[in-house]
Structures are given as C-alpha cells and as structure tokens.
Amino acid sequence: MKNNAMQQRLAQLGSGAHALATQILGNPDDAADAVHDAYATVLSKPEAYDSNKGPLKPWFLRVVRNRCIDIRRKRRDERVPVEELADSGPGPEQEVSRDERSRQIESALATLGADAREIVILRDYLDLSYAEIADVLGVARGTVMSRLHRARLALKEALQNDEY
Amino acid sequence: MNTEERPIDQYLDEWLSGYIDGELTQQQRQRVEIHCAENERAQALLEELKALRSEVGNATLSQYGEDKWREQMDETGVQVSRGIGWVLLVISALAIGGIVVFGFLTDPSIPVSMKLLIGGFYGGLAVLLGSVVRQRMIESKTDKYNDVEI
Numbered sequence: 001m002k003n004n005a006m007q008q009r010l011a012q013l014g015s016g017a018h019a020l021a022t023q024i025l026g027n028p029d030d031a032a033d034a035v036h037d038a039y040a041t042v043l044s045k046p047e048a049y050d051s052n053k054g055p056l057k058p059w060f061l062r063v064v065r066n067r068c069i070d071i072r073r074k075r076r077d078e079r080v081p082v083e084e085l086a087d088s089g090p091g092p093e094q095e096v097s098r099d100e101r102s103r104q105i106e107s108a109l110a111t112l113g114a115d116a117r118e119i120v121i122l123r124d125y126l127d128l129s130y131a132e133i134a135d136v137l138g139v140a141r142g143t144v145m146s147r148l149h150r151a152r153l154a155l156k157e158a159l160q161n162d163e164y
Numbered sequence: 165m166n167t168e169e170r171p172i173d174q175y176l177d178e179w180l181s182g183y184i185d186g187e188l189t190q191q192q193r194q195r196v197e198i199h200c201a202e203n204e205r206a207q208a209l210l211e212e213l214k215a216l217r218s219e220v221g222n223a224t225l226s227q228y229g230e231d232k233w234r235e236q237m238d239e240t241g242v243q244v245s246r247g248i249g250w251v252l253l254v255i256s257a258l259a260i261g262g263i264v265v266f267g268f269l270t271d272p273s274i275p276v277s278m279k280l281l282i283g284g285f286y287g288g289l290a291v292l293l294g295s296v297v298r299q300r301m302i303e304s305k306t307d308k309y310n311d312v313e314i
Contacts, residue, residue, distance in 0.1 A: 007237050014233025019225035028227065035233070039240040044247070102223040109225075123185065124220035130187045149181035156216055 003046055009056055010039060016057075016126045017064045023109060023117040024068040034071055038064040058132040061122070065136060108158035116151035123148055180210050184217060 014035060021031035041063055042049070049059055109117050122133045133148075134141040176199045182188045183196045200207040269279060 007241065011230055011234040011237045014230060014236070015226040015228055018228055018233075022226065032228070036236055036240065039237055040244060043237075043240055043244045099224065101219060102225065105220055105223045106225060120220060121225070124217045125223065125225060127221065130182075130185065145182045145187065146178050148185075149178045152181060152213055152216060155220075156212060159216070 006046055006049070006056070007043070010042065010060060013057055013060055017061060019125055020061060020118060020121050021064055021068050023121050024065065024114060025071060026110075030071060031068070034067045035064055037067045041067070054132070054135070057126070058128055058136050061126065061128070062136045065118070104159060104162055105155075108155055108162055111158045112151065112154050115147065116154055119144070119148050120151045120155055124152075176206065177209070180206065180213055184210065184214050 017035050017038065018028070018031050021034040022028050025031050025034065038060065042060065049056060053059075109120065112120075119133065119137070122128045122136060123130075128136065130141055130144040130148075133144045137144075139147075176196065179188060179192055179196050180200075183193060188196065196210075200210055268274065268282070
C-alpha cells in the first residue's frame, strides 16, 4: 500500500481506534495519546504492514491495542474503575452533539469488564469478523463467539437496568 | 429442563450471536432457525441482540472526527520525517567529524604540540556543548510545566 493511501486509510480508522482505546484505557485523552503513538509507530515503519497477510484495519487496531496495554501496564492498573470511565466522557460542548442513546450505551459499557467492552466494540462498533477479532485479541477464533455473546448479554442487562 | 439439554441450549444461545453476525455454517444456521421457531424466548433474544448490535454500531463512541485524525497524522508524519532528518544529520556529522579528526591526527606536517593544543580546544568545546545538551534534555524530561500551553 502506498504511503499516502495508507495515511488516508489510517485517518479514517482514527475514530474507531479511539473508541477502542477509550474502552481499554477508560480515558479519552489517554486514548488519543495511544492512537497518536500508534500512528507514529506505523508511519516510522510502514513496511511492517504486509497487505498480503490481511486488511489494514485489524492490523492497525492490534497496534493501537498493544499500545494501550503498554500504557495500562505503566499505570499498573489492570482494571479501569467504573467511576473513571463514567466520568471520562467528553466535555459539555462535545456532549451536545452526541445523542442520548450513545451516552446510554457508553454508560452501560462502562459497567462491563475490559474484555467485554473491547470485544463488543471490535464486533458491533468496528464491524470486524470473528477471525479478525481473534487476531486482534490474540485468542482462538472459537473463543470469540462465546465471549462476545456473554458480553452482549451483559450489555443488554446493563442497558435495561439503566432504563428502569 | 434436564441436565442433558442444558449444554445444547448454551451452545444454541451462543449461536444466536454467531447467527446475527453471519459466522455460522449452514447447518448451524438451520439449527438456530429451528430452535427459534420452537422457542419464543430464543426468538425474542435474537431480536434483542440484533437491535443491540445495530444500536452499538450506530452510536457515537468517539468525540473526534476524521479531520482530527488527519491533522494528527500530518503532525505525526512531520515528526517522523523530522526524526529521520535528525538521525541522518547526526550520523553524517559524526562521520565527517571522524574523517577530519583522523586526517588531523595522522597529518605528519602538523607538530604534536599543535595537535594537542587544537585537540584540547575542540575537545573542551565538545564537552561544554555536551553538558549543555544533557542539561537541556534533563530539564525537558523533568519540567512539570512542559505540557502547559500559554
């Protein structure tokens, strides 16, 4: 893939990668830093991506996820406190442009564990296939369906609890 | 529900997710369809999961748009190219410096005393420059107001 085309594609993937990083790190600012670092890693060594081995999207998301894990390891904070995720949303100005349901989904996601949050984002928000999710998470493809199903059930319950 | 049915039910439950994601074999899809036709709870759950998937897909979970990432990409590109430029500059400066020093030290027409004097002068300059650069680097890493924008 030519460098310009790659940059354009990476820019398109930025928001999705940021959503994933936010769910892993629990903080949109740290998530933006993680995406920025991932860009720097990829742009300094674009030949590391081999288009014959698969699409750019899961590959880039794996780079972002690895960077998030490094950041989280540095913090020595394995599980993001629910309160931090709930409080870490955008400021009032940005919040105006987001619809109510998005906020509800974000709050419901914040009550789930990190594993559940990221698998829901990878499948339902970023539209990755099970094989691609298995590749990003480094798990067996067979694990994806059961883990995703449990995560969806938990999210459904959290949304129902939020409504009542 | 007896104990033998339970694992099959669990599999079928998980297959509901696989079904809406289009990740099942044809045989598995048929089993899910039969299961849902016979079981209202499974049918209802399937519809709920479909709706949930669609809602998450349509949600806005990042406050930054594509423009922000394009800008950041440009910024990162500049930083990367600047970094490569610095690396090339430093390597070639060291190589040129090495050649000049080697030529100077091995030139038989220059007396040893002159070599020591000139060597001491440039050596002193290099040590001073090195200490200033080191101090600046330590300051930039430890300055707590580094990220404050004025």
